[in-house]
Amino acid sequence: MVASIIRTAFTLPTAQEVNEQYSEVIKMLGSSHPKVVAMLRDAREDVLAFAGFPPRHWRKIWSTNPMERVNKKIKWRTNVVGVFPNPEALLRLAGAVLVEQHDEWEAGDRRYLSEGSMAELMAVDQQVSDLIGEKILLPELTAA
Template sequence: AVSVRAQLDTVADAFGKQFPKVKEMLLDAKEELTAFADFPHQHWKKIQSTNPLERLNREVKRRADVVQVFPNDAAVERLATAVLIELHDEWIAFPRRYLSNESMDSLYPDKNTLLPATHE
């Protein structure tokens, strides 16, 4: 995390010579830009990817396209909620994890913290 934040400072300094506003913006957003560095290194690639979110959005869109016309906003919310619940149930039952339990354990060294059990 320290080296990631130092690298951001280096990049900000390099831009700052020609683009002082860019340097200011980078330094103002430093915590948000480098938040991933507080997680275990093996999580970094997964955190930077929006693939799971995009897949989730595609599934909601696919189901909404079948209906085409919704009578009101509540109907859209019910459909999206039903899709999310269904996918959540599938993710819980699926034995393979996006982030392994071992790597998640490093985030929660206190063994009293309960993580979802793996269903195999």
């Protein structure tokens, strides 16, 4: 029951509505589940971090599919090799898989976030920079 109440905050279309619903959830659970409310208050910034991105990105942020796919690819490659002569050999193979995946996401036909989608992030970065009066780069943009 508590989980379904909390999930209601993630079904809304705008960041403002998400924040308002999250506050409402905290109020609803206040008297019956004080430990859950304390946890939700402490984790608010982390739980609602996705709302700082354009709504178009939210589903991709929530999804663990890309991580699962990369882990599956690493597992498959290491199973093919079987036995590694030393830990460094395993690290080189896993690193090569990760580099290959990064290149595919960055420049391939199946980019994880499209160029148009990344342009939205750059626009958000520019708005934040204009608000605070200095140029910053959001961490997610420097990683991308």
